[in-house]
Amino acid sequence: MPGKSDKSRSEAPARSSVDKDARSDRSVSDAVGLPAHVTGSGSLERLVKTASNYARAAASENTLKAYAKDWEHFARWCRIKGADPLPPSPEMVGLYLADLTSGSGLSPALSVSTIDRRLSGLAWNYAQRGVPLDRKDRHIARVLAGIRRRHARPPRQKEAIQADDILAMVATLPFDLRGLRDRAILLLGYAGGLRRSEIVALDVHKDDTSESGGWIEMLDAGALLTLNSKTGWREVEIGRGSSERSCPVHALEQWLEFGRVDFGPVFVGISRDGKRALDRRLNDRHVARLIKRCVRDAGIRADLPETERLALFSGHSLRAGLASSAEVDERHVQKQLGHASAEMTRRYQRRRDRFRVNLTKAAGL
Incomplete structure (x- = not known):
């Protein structure tokens, strides 16, 4: 037992320093202060608080959480290797990336896209500390x-939900308050080609809440959504469908009416007895869970084992479904999805354009 006690004591400082780093890292994005040569005052302190709020709004909450975890993982890795994460060392970062690829460290081997994301997280964290990391340094860039x-693979795309699929999915939902809400989520997300974060960020009106990501204007011809998305502000037109069963605007109207939602977040939680809408905004994970549950209940891709087929679908399946199913000029789909380029839109079009134009025959063969 003495050996175990000694080991615990010897490891305690390392754990303590890592935990201390992690605690300080969680607030690094808020580190907005006064210049050293300026004397503080009440008005300046208020501006510091305002600037800190804007700094926090520079990236989404999920992105900031991911970056914080990236730094915590790297800091722990450095200490295990007997190094310090500060100041930035391109050599150590290069070794860290190699270790992530080999899987001989704190985690299994990671994909190239995840390693890219980790590097972005480290660069962001170093920038917040005022000690930028040179990603073009040969020790990083060449590695x-x-x-x-050596390890890059084609992107793993989620399955597109087709028009028949979405109708089968909403048919599994009951007509109680939860069913009305979830039906509106699926149809609105599909017809608008919305990200799951964009769906849950919607408010009923402009400026209803400080964390609003957009609002809805109901018109005779449909609903106009104004969204503050990752590519900036954009308007999304959602026209009325050919029947009430498939109409996203009708589903939204039903939810707003029976849920008595007339202010604040559009999509909110439901009370335990299922009889009233709450004030709490839904998390975007609800959309992902809803899609998987409805895919399962509707029997979509029933030819596959359940675990495998559920892994094929996510929130992006709604966007891919619109891009793949809408038989209109590509530029209209690009505008609806908010893509900066047609090439990005084509990535969402699952098999839509394959062999539509046969260049082999066109070349005379």
């Missing part, structure tokens, strides 16, 4: 280029 060359 990353080699990782991409």
